[in-house]
Amino acid sequence: MQKEAKLALEDGTILKGEGFGYQTIKTGEVVFATGMTGYVESLTDPSYKGQILMSTYPLQGNYGVSKEWFQSNGIKAEGYVVKEQNPYPSHSHSENSLSGFLEEYKIPGISNIDTRSLTLKIRKYGALNGALSTEEIDDEELLAMAQNQPGIEYIDLVDKVSVTQPKILGEEYKDRAVVLDCGIKNNSINALLRREIGVVLLPYNTSPQEIMDYEPGALLVSSGPGDPSRVSETIQTVQKLSERLPIFGICLGQQIISMAFGAKIYKMKFGHRGINQPVKDLKSGKVSITSQNHGFTIDHKACEDLPINVTQINLNDGTVEGIEHQELPISSVQYHPEAGPGPHDTDYYFDNFVENLKKY
Numbered sequence: 001m002q003k004e005a006k007l008a009l010e011d012g013t014i015l016k017g018e019g020f021g022y023q024t025i026k027t028g029e030v031v032f033a034t035g036m037t038g039y040v041e042s043l044t045d046p047s048y049k050g051q052i053l054m055s056t057y058p059l060q061g062n063y064g065v066s067k068e069w070f071q072s073n074g075i076k077a078e079g080y081v082v083k084e085q086n087p088y089p090s091h092s093h094s095e096n097s098l099s100g101f102l103e104e105y106k107i108p109g110i111s112n113i114d115t116r117s118l119t120l121k122i123r124k125y126g127a128l129n130g131a132l133s134t135e136e137i138d139d140e141e142l143l144a145m146a147q148n149q150p151g152i153e154y155i156d157l158v159d160k161v162s163v164t165q166p167k168i169l170g171e172e173y174k175d176r177a178v179v180l181d182c183g184i185k186n187n188s189i190n191a192l193l194r195r196e197i198g199v200v201l202l203p204y205n206t207s208p209q210e211i212m213d214y215e216p217g218a219l220l221v222s223s224g225p226g227d228p229s230r231v232s233e234t235i236q237t238v239q240k241l242s243e244r245l246p247i248f249g250i251c252l253g254q255q256i257i258s259m260a261f262g263a264k265i266y267k268m269k270f271g272h273r274g275i276n277q278p279v280k281d282l283k284s285g286k287v288s289i290t291s292q293n294h295g296f297t298i299d300h301k302a303c304e305d306l307p308i309n310v311t312q313i314n315l316n317d318g319t320v321e322g323i324e325h326q327e328l329p330i331s332s333v334q335y336h337p338e339a340g341p342g343p344h345d346t347d348y349y350f351d352n353f354v355e356n357l358k359k360y
């Protein structure tokens with residue numbers, strides 16, 4: 001028999017369900033993702049640090065858990081909310097159940113939640129802070145935890161997921177990129193290694209000089225959690241290196257790069273999280289289906305007098321999905337070309353990166 005679990009939301013809602021995973025209490029911004037699959041990749045994506053993830057698709061856990069699908073060294077989301085979790089997974093590579101996986105990384109899960117109605121609430125009122133408990137706790141106490149936590153824009157999260165020491169991968173390759181690690185996903189690193197590009201993974205706050213000391217052919221600013229305004233050092237580093245290296249960015253990386261050129265960022269009502277977000281490239285007219293996970297975005301209107309052009313937009317809501325510098329070899333995307341989870345339509349982004357790196 002499962003133990004009762006509760007999810008309290010800052011607006012006063014308390015939802016009761018069944019606990020799975022680890023017995024503990026965690027707080028975070030409650031966000032929804034629409035992917036039918038990909039829970040291992042999403043839960044281990046460092047961009048979910050500080051957030052309680054909820055799946056809109058009602059049944060998760062069917063194919064279990066394999067380390068092959070991890071995007072970092074463990075679960076980074078603060079909790080997981082589902083309608084139903086399958087305790088009896090079936091997959092030839094599976095090493096664990098969803099519940100066992102959450103237990104291993106000390107993360108609480110709650111099932112039997114009407115995730116579709118909670119999604120409608122979030123779509124109406126915006127992402128809400130929440131507290132998830134798989135322990136015994138009074139409703140009032142849990143509610144106070146949901147209400148007393150600061151909004152995600154007031155928390156430093158990148159320092160909790162970035163490497164603290166340089167890490168070199170693919171040393172045997174002659175070409176090398178520096179990646180500023182704000183919370184990179186394994187698939188992004190693998191996309192470069194697959195193209196025979198060595199990767200120097202550096203902490204997000206590495207100085208421009210130290211980056212140049214590695215003699216990279218290009219710089220990639222990674223995806224990562226939280227509000228880009230919290231990583232002003234990284235924004236300044238991009239400013240300082242903009243005329244010295246080709247610079248590419250993914251998701252948080254795009255927000256950081258655009259801020260380096262004066263763009264404004266705002267928090268979206270409930271963000272884009274899913275694996276079927278349509279993105280149109282404004283030059284070619286081509287539409288790609290993309291993997292996304294972000295809650296902040298670039299203010300398109302405020303880009304007009306800046307030295308950057310908007311190159312891609314989201315076809316659902318018209319928000320900015322890609323930018324490039326008007327003169328320098330600098331470009332970025334808001335979505336995840338590395339996929340994991342999601343479609344590989346935009347894998348070509350890494351080919352552009354390598355082409356620029358080799359030219360430099």
Ligand SMILES: NC(=O)CC[C@H](N)C(=O)O
Binds near residue numbers: 047227228295297
């Ligand atoms: N995946 C990401 O890099 C997310 C970027 C940023 N934390 C956001 O929510 O917008």
